[in-house]
Amino acid sequence: MNAKAGALPDINLEEFRKVVRSRRSIRRFKDEPVPKEVLDDCLELATLAPNSSNLQPWEFYVVKTPKLKTKLADACLGQNAAKTAPVLIAIVARPDTWRENARLALEEWPENKMPSIVDKYYRKIAPIHYNQGPFGVLGMAKKAAGLVVGLSRPVPRGPYSPNEMKIWATKSTALAAENLMLALRAHGYDSCPMEGFDECRVRKLLRLPRKGLVTMVLAVGKRAEDGVYNQQYRFDQSRFVHYL
Numbered sequence: 001m002n003a004k005a006g007a008l009p010d011i012n013l014e015e016f017r018k019v020v021r022s023r024r025s026i027r028r029f030k031d032e033p034v035p036k037e038v039l040d041d042c043l044e045l046a047t048l049a050p051n052s053s054n055l056q057p058w059e060f061y062v063v064k065t066p067k068l069k070t071k072l073a074d075a076c077l078g079q080n081a082a083k084t085a086p087v088l089i090a091i092v093a094r095p096d097t098w099r100e101n102a103r104l105a106l107e108e109w110p111e112n113k114m115p116s117i118v119d120k121y122y123r124k125i126a127p128i129h130y131n132q133g134p135f136g137v138l139g140m141a142k143k144a145a146g147l148v149v150g151l152s153r154p155v156p157r158g159p160y161s162p163n164e165m166k167i168w169a170t171k172s173t174a175l176a177a178e179n180l181m182l183a184l185r186a187h188g189y190d191s192c193p194m195e196g197f198d199e200c201r202v203r204k205l206l207r208l209p210r211k212g213l214v215t216m217v218l219a220v221g222k223r224a225e226d227g228v229y230n231q232q233y234r235f236d237q238s239r240f241v242h243y244l
């Protein structure tokens with residue numbers, strides 16, 4: 001047993017397959033609440049998603065109060081999933097919290113002694129790697145340096161701009177979103193990820209931080225009988241999977 005990772009549990013592959021295969025995007029929900037304990041557990045499992053440098057660049061805004069939920073459903077373009085779901089969760093990427101979270105990482109290391117390489121990473125490397133400087137000038141300088149040094153050896157090719165920081169944060173946040181959807185399914189609940197929303201209205205309604213990006217709004221609840229609109233299908237695997 002690895003003392004740092006704990007004992008590996010036995011996994012029931014068929015149960016995992018059931019969770020993944022039965023997750024569908026649900027467009028109509030039953031008028032039934034989702035218990036707080038279920039939401040709390042699913043959100044905790046969501047934040048166990050892998051994420052860049054463990055800087056956890058995400059936030060979850062859980063909306064249950066009817067008045068606010070009605071307004072948010074409206075900002076989700078009145079989609080049925082949003083209108084019928086008892087809970088809506090705005091899943092927000094934070095390209096701007098890396099500095100604060102690097103500080104937290106230094107404070108909250110779970111073992112007695114932080115390895116010096118980790119200490120150096122959060123103290124020295126992350127502030128260079130993620131800081132793009134005013135108007136992105138530092139990012140541009142890093143990109144130019146990377147182009148030169150990269151001629152002779154492998155170098156990181158980004159993030160080199162505020163826009164690349166948005167992608168950086170969104171990648172990790174989308175992984176948390178998938179964990180959340182699967183956790184809900186494992187609890188017997190369902191979801192619908194939505195990018196069909198008016199971002200300006202969603203930001204204003206939820207009073208989101210200025211640099212937060214709404215990656216998705218997730219409709220959450222128990223699926224209604226007519227909640228699945230069509231059979232699930234995917235294109236042939238040969239289009240997507242390339243063994244090299």
Ligand SMILES: Cc1cc2nc3c(=O)[nH]c(=O)nc-3n(C[C@H](O)[C@H](O)[C@H](O)COP(=O)(O)O)c2cc1C
Nearest residue numbers: 023024025027079081192193194195196197216232
């Ligand atoms: C980023 C993202 C945005 C989506 N936006 C919407 C949306 O606004 N409305 C909606 O009904 N479904 C939305 N979906 C759900 C997709 O339509 C759905 O995942 C896809 O059709 C496959 O169906 P399945 O999830 O049931 O397998 C979205 C999914 C993702 C991942």
